[in-house]
Amino acid sequence: MTSAATSSDTARSISDIAPPSVWTKLAYGVGAIAYGVKDNGFNFFLLLFYSQIVGLDARLVGLAILCALVVDAISDPIVGYWSDNFRSRWGRRHPFMYASAIPVALSFYLLWNPPVGWSQQSLFFYLLGLSIVIRTAITLYETPSAALAPDLTSDYEQRSSLIGYRFYFGWTGGNLMTVIMFFLIFPTFTTDLVPSGQFARESYAVYGIIASVMIFAAIMISALGTHSRIKHLNPPPPKRTMTMGRVFKEIFETLSERAFASLFIANLFGAVATGLAGGLTFYFLVYFWGFSSIQQGYITLGTFLAALIGFVLAPIITRTIGKKRGAMIIGLVAFLGAPVPIVLRLLDILSSNGTDFVFWFVFVTNVVDVGLIICFQILVSSMGADLVEQSELKTGRRSEGVFTSAMTFVRKCVQGFGLMAASFVLALANFPKGAAVGEVPQESIWSLGAYYVPAILTLWIAMMVFVSTYSISREDHEENLRKLAEKKVISSGT
Template sequence: MPQDAPTAAPRGTTPPPVPLATRVAFGFGAVANGIKDNGFNYFLLLFYSQVVGLDARLVGVAIFVALLCDAISDPVVGTWSDNTRTRWGRRHPFMYAAALPLAISFWFLWNPPLGWSQTALFWYLLLLAVTIRTFMTFFEVPSSALTPELTQDYDQRSGLIALRYYFGWTGGNFMTVLSFGVIFPAFATAAIADGRFNPEAYSVYGLIGALLIFLSVMVCAAGTHSRIPQLMPPPPSRPGGLVRIIREVRETLGTRSFGALFIATIFGAIATGLAASLAFYLNIFFWRFSSEQIAMLTFGVFVSAILGGILAPAIGRRFGKRRGAILAGLVAFLGAPLPIVLRLLGILPSAAEAPWVFWVVALATIVDVGLIIAFQILATAMMADLVEQAELRTGRRSEGTFFAAISFIRKAVTGIGVTAASLVLGAAGLEAGLDPGQVPESVSLRLGAVYVPVILSLWMTMIAILSLYRLERADHEANLAALAARRRAP
């Protein structure tokens, strides 16, 4: 157990350089959310609808309702952690408390009772989805709020967030590669020839994921514990209760730049939920990839994570975060659905007809996902830079409030994307329980034809709104200088 932390440094003290071990521990914390997102975005709809037998529409509704319930916890935890006073600082008590219940509930999610009615399975899924997302909020919001406290430097923040995204993507991607490359093939039996549809495979997936989630949370909390004395202390206690909290949140977030990020995140979260939920459906039913091919395709995301982590800081230094994010986003989001469009036009066949198509899709995926990761890193760093702007206006440090606001909207509207994915499956005529070989070509093509225009319209709207963000490097440095002068004033 970590030792008690000394008293926090006086407000305004410039944080010392962050040691490499601390940076790695901070980044490794994203493995937990990466595994959770991997499971919820990629496997949950497939598992509960195609393996367990729960109607896909009920799965979509359960995920959507759970997201709405969970979204309520984000602003609560964000504001709570901003104002918490303990010997372990503002953030760490929440992080430590989340580890065990988060891991246990994740395991139960992938071990539902078989033979239950549709109604019972729906409530089982809903209860566990709410539990997991709530405890993830207790970890993710406070730990993400550490970013602007660990360093004030414009470029170093991008580097910290790059580590966070690298571990988040590689952690989630590790589970996908492990599943398609090892777990699913190992559970292919005479009765269930394709291990992707064997419920026992998902029990193993849940156990490994739960253990890694627990390890990730504890490494992040313990590895950043020594920085507690250098973190910002909570503001003085103020009277006013709920009315005061609501007023302060409105004051903190009431800027054009935050509004642009907030609304852009709405469209981005819907697109992410839609794309993630249909990713394996497209790979299995549209491209006709085998489990081994999907494992290889997903393995390429490890390369993408490295590519994105390298590109984001470089692009930010060269173009600034806003322009860099827009540039990376335009290339990534226009290129991502291009292979699907080429197949719809008859230029690319399916992988079953021409094995070389797999390598075209794999290369395109590596580059596009790398650019998407770079975009996400820069957009998150843009949020971190708003903290000092708000402190200059309000006199309060509100890191938790900022990161909770974005987490809130991502969770609230990603459910719309997941629900939309279930509607797309229905529109394409893809029925539950079908083997890929039983799906007609017309259904596969209809799936791609519906998906492409919807996802493109969401992504391009997000980029257009993001362009309204106005905080650049010079503005951030001016804010730091103004805050330093204010703190030196008698």
């Protein structure tokens, strides 16, 4: 057999590893429910709960989340690097996944059950402390768990499929908890004294219990469901003397990849935009559009359809026009179209609140737009997975955890800079704290939309500019696999 034939066979052995079974994909995907539930809670309910119900100043809520982000700047890359190099009979990733289950669930429960009667200062430090604990605990799970994707398959198209499961369950799992809130929990606590259970403290106490159980179950199902694949995953690099200097040197060496910088900065802008949008979602649904709790529940139900659109569309886009080109086209359509209903209302083109047309117009545009956004996120995440082999060629190490931790850190900016931006939009609009529906001045409602639209469009356009600089194509990825195969042939002496 010629050396060229040997290289070709070895290349196929890398890219043609038996793809993950449907069960493995499901288990891997279900794990995202934990982050999805936590994410939805932080994005949609946290600012509203602590500012409008608990009574903590909205700016202090944003500040607490932002301060906790500083801790992540240190913990995320360390956990990622640690899981890349961890040695155990359960592989590199699973020990972290199992260890995180109880701390994540318990701290999330405590977040929604703050003490009654505490001062603003005490509530601020309570929120700050729990935010740090939750961030650290979810990092111990999400970073090693998400880092499994490049290990489970190296195939260009299969990665989009596998990551599609992750995003589908992440969106629908977190959304399911939101639907439960609107259709079951909020109605239960609606009384004559509290016309909407959305403003009842007891609603969020129940939410904390149910959400914590879902988080714990999702982590354990994912860890157990992918446990059998441990023996097929890549081993850690050879043992070497480790110092803090060497650790950070290797982290920076890994993250110096130019294609990574493109995705990192793009995701940074995208995460802040998502946090801004998420933090104000229910302000728009409740105050700007005047939707009832049931109508808000239906809007939330639409996310299940949106997740299905993204889940089905992303592999098709990957197969037909490629990840980067698809992400650019889908992203531009989604992000330019997202604020259209708000703009039409600001221009008095859309009819008044309370009509069926307004509700269904917002519902349909939201489903389509969120579906395209999910597709975009899957494509960009799959682009990130393709960085692993390019980095391995350069450094000689597989660093899935380091890359994933960097992106996890970006996603957590959703709760940091994103919620901070949302709190300042509310302040600029002179939005009153604790106001019921009908008590907010029309000037504040109009200003909410007027400040929000240019802010969100600026962030999304900046994100797309950096996505356009990403440079790894399908051909580049396959060439990286071929070169890695040749290096294995040379190192094995065959």
